[in-house]
Amino acid sequence: MNTKDQKVQISTFEKEVCEGLTTFPKYLSSKYFYDEIGDKLFQQIMALPEYYLTRAEYEIFETHRSEIVQSFDANQEGFDLIELGAGDGKKTKVLLKELSDKGFDFTYVPIDISQNAVEGLVNDLANEMPGIGVNGEIGEYFEVLDRLKQLSDRKKVIMVLGSNIGNLLHQRAIQFLKKLCNAMNPNDLVLMGFDQKKHPQKVLDAYNDKTGVTAAFNKNVLTRINKELNANFDLDKFMHWETYDPESGTAKSYLVSTEKQTVDIDDLSLQVHFEAWESIHTEISQKYDDDIVKWLAEESGLEISKSFADQNMDYKDYLLTK
Numbered sequence: 001m002n003t004k005d006q007k008v009q010i011s012t013f014e015k016e017v018c019e020g021l022t023t024f025p026k027y028l029s030s031k032y033f034y035d036e037i038g039d040k041l042f043q044q045i046m047a048l049p050e051y052y053l054t055r056a057e058y059e060i061f062e063t064h065r066s067e068i069v070q071s072f073d074a075n076q077e078g079f080d081l082i083e084l085g086a087g088d089g090k091k092t093k094v095l096l097k098e099l100s101d102k103g104f105d106f107t108y109v110p111i112d113i114s115q116n117a118v119e120g121l122v123n124d125l126a127n128e129m130p131g132i133g134v135n136g137e138i139g140e141y142f143e144v145l146d147r148l149k150q151l152s153d154r155k156k157v158i159m160v161l162g163s164n165i166g167n168l169l170h171q172r173a174i175q176f177l178k179k180l181c182n183a184m185n186p187n188d189l190v191l192m193g194f195d196q197k198k199h200p201q202k203v204l205d206a207y208n209d210k211t212g213v214t215a216a217f218n219k220n221v222l223t224r225i226n227k228e229l230n231a232n233f234d235l236d237k238f239m240h241w242e243t244y245d246p247e248s249g250t251a252k253s254y255l256v257s258t259e260k261q262t263v264d265i266d267d268l269s270l271q272v273h274f275e276a277w278e279s280i281h282t283e284i285s286q287k288y289d290d291d292i293v294k295w296l297a298e299e300s301g302l303e304i305s306k307s308f309a310d311q312n313m314d315y316k317d318y319l320l321t322k
């Protein structure tokens with residue numbers, strides 16, 4: 001491909017940035033938070049005192065690891081443990097260790113959109129748990145689901161942890177779960193984390209930490225547009241804003257323009273105008289209860305077979321079957 005052809009081809013990032021910033025109200029997808037800097041910021045978020053989700057899921061795995069891995073392979077036939085959005089795999093290591101200590105026959109297939117994350121995790125595991133078969137894959141959720149059947153020819157246990165499903169609106173979550181269901185054989189299982197509805201202030205604090213890491217994470221989408229599309233967003237003229245609606249259970253993140261301004265995105269030959277206090281919606285982080293999870297599962301052809309909660313009931317992991 002020559003330079004001219006490369007220029008003509010418009011990337012999904014360019015297309016979506018253009019669409020999101022030329023419509024009203026403006027929006028950008030949270031999937032663009034994640035590059036090398038975004039991955040590091042998310043690691044910092046997971047260690048924040050306010051961000052209870054990671055610790056809650058870790059506690060669930062520590063407490064229920066024996067029962068969880070037992071239900072993965074009750075018939076002892078061997079299986080592939082496929083994790084969508086594996087990240088640094090910190091919580092998963094609790095389950096991997098349990099599986100390996102109990103002598104289960106399994107291969108771990110961590111899949112993530114970030115090449116960094118997958119390579120880091122594969123290297124870590126080679127050092128920390130050399131006895132485990134690991135087969136890392138790079139890919140985006142929906143795209144990976146299309147080739148899930150090819151990735152494994154034995155029993156599949158598919159994990160989607162960290163309440164990653166919460167970054168999808170319900171209709172999109174159902175599309176995702178339907179695809180997941182289609183890729184499953186009757187014996188296959190899903191282990192999925194769903195952050196639960198709780199005191200609204202606790203949710204707001206988790207997405208609006210005092211140290212400003214979440215704000216930097218949110219603004220990273222603007223940093224990426226600056227770097228990758230030659231734009232001149234002034235990050236100091238946008239503020240991170242979080243809302244939580246306890247009725248719907250939806251937490252929403254915005255970037256709010258603190259003054260009337262115009263931003264140039266040179267690679268898109270685009271000028272974007274912002275009124276003072278105009279917003280860009282960047283992320284949803286959905287919170288659930290048993291009824292919502294049951295509804296999502298049923299709409300998608302799945303069924304809840306078990307659930308595991310942390311002591312505070314802040315968070316639950318559900319085992320889903322077809």
Ligand code: AVI
Nearest residue numbers: 045162163164167214284285
């Ligand atoms: C990855 N995802 C489930 C996180 C969440 O809780 O929505 C991303 C995040 N956004 C802000 N803080 C963390």
